[in-house]
Amino acid sequence: MAPGETAVIAGFHDEELSVKLLEMGFLPGSSVRFNYAAPLGDPVCVTISGFDLSLRVSEAATIAILR
């Protein structure tokens, strides 16, 4: 994804982490917007249901998205 793009969450690849992601509001079917990345490319800042948070690229990579 490029900064400014929006995608829909399809599912998760990592079961343990998925619980945490779900709690923060990453629900399958909801849309997630990639706002910007940190200067070194990691971590990234995203918006999910009006809520801004940052996560590492390795963590974001466990989220399956549909575009």
Place this chain on the structure above:
Amino acid sequence: MAQSPHLRIALAGKPNSGKSSLFNQLTGLNQKTGNFPGVTVDKHIGYCQLNATTRAQIIDLPGTFSIYPRTLDEKIVSEILVDATGENYPDRVVLVADATNLKNCFLLLTQMVDLQIPTILALNMVDLAAQAGMEFDIAQLQKQLDVPVVMINARTGSGLDELKEKMAAPLPKSSLHVYEPDAELIPILDKIQAELHLKSRHAAFIVLQQWNQMNFLPDPKKKELQQLAHDIRFFPAKYQGAETVQRYGFIQGVLNAVTSKVADKEWKKNTYRLDRILTHKIWGYVIFLFILFSIFQSIFLIAQVPMDWIDQGFANLSSYLSGVFPDGPFFDLITQGIVPGIGGIVIFIPQIAILFAFISILEETGYMARVVFLMDKIMRKFGLNGKSVVPLISGWACAIPAIMATRTIDNWKDRLITIFVTPFMSCSARLPVFAIMVGLVVPANNLLWFINLQGVALMGLYLLGFVAALGTALIMKLWVKTTEKSYLLMEMPTYRTPKWSNVGYTILEKTNAFVFEAGKVILAISIVLWVLASYGPGDAMQQAEQRVTAQAQQNNWSAEDTERVLAAEQLENSYAGKLGKFIEPAIRPLGYDWKIGIALITSFAAREVFVGTVATIYSIGSTDDTATVKGRLKAEVNPETGGPRFTPAVGFSLLIFYTFAMQCMSTLAIVRRETKGWKWPVIQLAYMTGLAYLSALAVYQLMA
């Protein structure tokens, strides 16, 4: 319980929901910070008079999104809320919700409701929500959730009277059940609930999932639960995921019914605009460096003024008291042992207060999350965390507030590594030692027309400490094992102006924690060191005195000279002097004699004591004046070689030793407090002293 005059009420909610502001508003100065048993999680407890007859104990729980814990802080929350027999189990909970982001806040709310703890929903930041164009139907919300809802502004305190009223009034449990576990689990859960005296089926469900996190369970019970979970093939992650999805389904339904308008993005545009600068790939780092520099300068320079007052004040008090008191060992203990010992604790307060003022402002404004965002990738390479940056840099001023500041790091391993390596950062107490030794062994020549060789040497020492910190972090990254996974997943809060009273409370809390918890150890060690330096075995001290008096009469010394020589002789014959001679064989390979040995021992209290001890032992008199001490040391002759005592080899060996060695009991005391035991401070002391010894050995042997 509802009519009891003494209620226990817990504040729960996600981080940045304004929980701490509400806690400060409710309890004011009537609060204290302790520790939850066995873990280094701050336990904030305060008292609040809700109405004429009801007084409540308020517990501010660590901020969490749900009761499924990721960090130490969050484990505490789930344990407190599940263990109905525990001493911290609340009679009721006030759930503080950020009105601009209800969806995330309601997850924890539905869990409270399922735990059947009577709950009040405090809607905070309604002003911000209104700015964002959101509208709520409070009556509908109350009806849907079956809990009382109060709108508050935790920053201004409005809505608090109504909240207090609701907190004191009888409060039934919500009739709502949001999540029901699978039917086949129900008999098992009911059995666990009855056996452990839990308040709800959901509590039993959590125990079954997290038996290994629940410290209140005795070990055989944990084994039993482990076996049970294995037998019924119970996989927590699967259930938690399904549960969360189901809860959010319910929450979405409630939100659809109560919100008439969703937020537009407009209200956050200032935050986004600021982020574009503050997380910019060049400006972001420039601004961050500037802020760090300001913090560093403030701790280093501004704190110096009150520190000098404190230093002078305690010295005056000490000499005033010794004038008033009669002679005797007991009064000496007070004037020379206890008073300076307390002074040695109080002297750190300005630095601690200033550092925590800055850190609290960084947290309050929301900038700290951006610091982590900027630095996480770099720091992770060294086994550290984005939040390690502020403690590490503060370590250049003083390791004590810096180590206290590591509490903002929620991953235990990252925090431990940060605590462990911070004392390598060359603190301001090393500077007097560096100044003397560099001045002694490095010529003041100019390397280029403006670069002074002594300056280069000093900078090299600072760099060396920094490299040692990073290198040690790398080693520890591989060595320390943990079951706790490192996540980042962190909210990027909207920028806000800090609430100054919260900054004030943070300063008070940290200063208190230092003075009353680390202070005890510092005072004890400084008294021991004073005894070592003031008393000697048998009548060695008296003999020394007689010898000096006789010499003085013979040679017609002035009173001042006599005192100077006497102080040196007495120190030589004290227990510290004996110890210095005792360790001489061990430090001889580093190029040190017993006189330097004494200075090493006494400066274990604090590195800068080195200068004072050296002044005494070389009978310079009681002076801290660098030029005087330097001049005297330069003239000191090594009786074995006939050359100067402080050759470049000895000087550099000492410099390297002080760069690496732990030599600071206050740091040890604070590490003990932050790691809950003597294990880590002892490992740290051994590691740092070992590294210092070997490096100094190598330097001396190569140069001599």
